[in-house]
Amino acid sequence: MSLRTQLAYLAAGLTLVLGLLGLLNPILTLRLTGLEVIEPRGLGQARALFGALFLTMGGYMLWALSVRPRGRAVLRFTAFLWLASALGRLVSLLLDGPLSLGSILLLVFDLAVGTGAFLGSTETGGTSARSAKPGGHEPTSSNANGGRDRRNGTGRGASGGGWSGRDSSERGGSGRAGSEVDDQGRDVDGRVGPDDDVNPLRAYRPG
Numbered sequence: 037m038s039l040r041t042q043l044a045y046l047a048a049g050l051t052l053v054l055g056l057l058g059l060l061n062p063i064l065t066l067r068l069t070g071l072e073v074i075e076p077r078g079l080g081q082a083r084a085l086f087g088a089l090f091l092t093m094g095g096y097m098l099w100a101l102s103v104r105p106r107g108r109a110v111l112r113f114t115a116f117l118w119l120a121s122a123l124g125r126l127v128s129l130l131l132d133g134p135l136s137l138g139s140i141l142l143l144v145f146d147l148a149v150g151t152g153a154f155l156g157s158t159e160t161g162g163t164s165a166r167s168a169k170p171g172g173h174e175p176t177s178s179n180a181n182g183g184r185d186r187r188n189g190t191g192r193g194a195s196g197g198g199w200s201g202r203d204s205s206e207r208g209g210s211g212r213a214g215s216e217v218d219d220q221g222r223d224v225d226g227r228v229g230p231d232d233d234v235n236p237l238r239a240y241r242p243g
Contacts, residue, residue, distance in 0.1 A: 044101055044111065044156020047149040051094030051114075058086025070138060093117070101156055111157035118150030 058065040062082035066073060069086075073079055097114050100107025125143040129135060 038159060040155040040159050041101070043152035044097070044159075047118075047152030047156070048094050048097035048101060050145075050149055051090055051097060055087055055090030055092075055094055058090060059083050059088060062086065068138075069142070097153060097156075104156075105160045108157045108160075111153050115150045115153035115157060118146050118153060122146035122150060 054065075062079050063073065065086045066078075066082050071082075073082070093114055096110055100110035100114075104111075122143055125139065125146060129139055129143065
């Protein structure tokens with residue numbers, strides 16, 4: 037596992053932890069962010085925003101990491117969300133008042149999580165694509181078998197219709213395998229070959 041993938045998993049884990057904290061303990065989450073709850077609906081907003089939303093985002097980040105490169109768009113989208121949050125905090129630091137340690141830590145946290153998710157989106161993950169040589173073709177089984185048959189002397193010729201030259205020379209030009217022929221080119225065992233006269237009107241004359 038590469039360093040970028042480890043950082044991406046760390047970002048997803050931090051997002052899930054923050055979501056669990058916001059869902060189960062919204063008061064502590066609001067304190068960490070400098071917010072206060074005035075009415076009970078504020079707790080519901082904290083559980084929804086800091087809890088369920090971040091849990092969903094962290095879950096999608098883990099899913100996207102496991103299906104890369106298909107999930108790279110999801111990782112990049114969540115990275116942009118975290119970086120947009122960091123940008124909002126930076127604008128607040130510049131416009132709203134003096135710097136504080138808590139504001140700087142939250143800015144660094146958003147930048148770290150967003151950068152980790154973005155680095156994870158730049159890797160293809162464990163999916164391996166088939167590498168093929170340009171212009172190369174795998175011989176089909178029929179071609180491979182044909183080559184072996186020609187080497188063994190049992191294959192067809194290049195035209196595909198006649199026997200090969202080696203077969204004809206070994207069989208005395210008859211073009212038939214496994215049969216004996218007489219001096220007139222007919223099979224002794226009665227089978228008809230390509231050189232036999234197959235006219236049914238011609239009477240057979242022995243000898």
